[in-house]
Amino acid sequence: MSLRRRRQLLGLLLAAAVLPAAAGSYEEFFFAVRNDNASKIRQLLQRGFDPNTIDPDRGETGLMLALRSDSVRVADVLMNAPGVDLEARARNGDTALMTAAYKGSIASVQALLDRKAEVNRPGWTALHYAATMGANDIVQLLLDRYAYIDAESPNKTTPIMMAARGGHILTVKLLLDAGADATLKNDAGMTAIDLARKFEHADIAEGLDWRIRQATKR
Structure with a gap:
């Protein structure tokens, strides 16, 4: 061999x-x-x-x-x-x-x-997911580490839209207070208010509407 x-x-x-x-x-x-x-x-x-x-x-x-x-x-x-x-x-x-x-x-x-x-990357982010779950401690931690508050998913969904969709009123308030833009629209033309109404979170929809109207008066 x-x-x-x-x-x-x-x-x-x-x-x-x-x-x-x-x-x-x-x-x-x-x-x-x-x-x-x-x-x-x-x-x-x-x-x-x-x-x-x-x-x-x-x-x-x-x-x-x-x-x-x-x-x-x-x-x-x-x-x-x-x-x-x-x-x-x-x-x-x-x-x-x-x-x-x-x-x-x-x-x-x-x-x-x-x-x-x-923390920040194109598409879905950790902030989207924390907002989706109403995990306010994690939302705050990510914001403290400069997470982009109005990050857009591939269909232009933002973290505050996910919080409103899930009915997490305290998360919505946290994001609003930190400067989130509740007037932004996703690819379906829906705002955080629209998503709150669609998923029957009237308190969130009313609160967001009030905050936006107050902001326009300034």
Whole structure:
């Protein structure tokens, strides 16, 4: 047998030995993420497992999945993992910060911001998600970190529109007091007042209408 042929066979044998191990590590990683098994995640990372590995179900990184699954200990490990990409996007465009805002986890939002996660980006933002959930502490935290208050989603929906749509009157007030423009319209031609009325939040619609009329008198 030639030397070249022996090398080819050796390569095939090594590949056969490595692939099952990699597949096993992949399954272990996402199982550990979902079950908040931080010690297993540390072991895998020490063995060289990539913290930015993508779960094919939703196109999320382990960190995004940990935040969505309320796996707090695993999220903390992955946030601090060397080489972790905090700006990675899931298939739907979400980032880790957006996921944490949607879940209402102020501790995770704070930790990501402390690690310089980007607050402002084109399209949906963490502020949209925090407003959607009526998470006022997170809304305020993001505003304190210079979140653009009238950020537009792909269909021009703003955070105050999402707060009005969801019936979160205190969030609407918070955003208004911070300077949100309640007269803006989305692609459907609807303002925050229109969305409040559509989803039967009459108190919000009336309050917004009153605030806008007062502002025009000045």
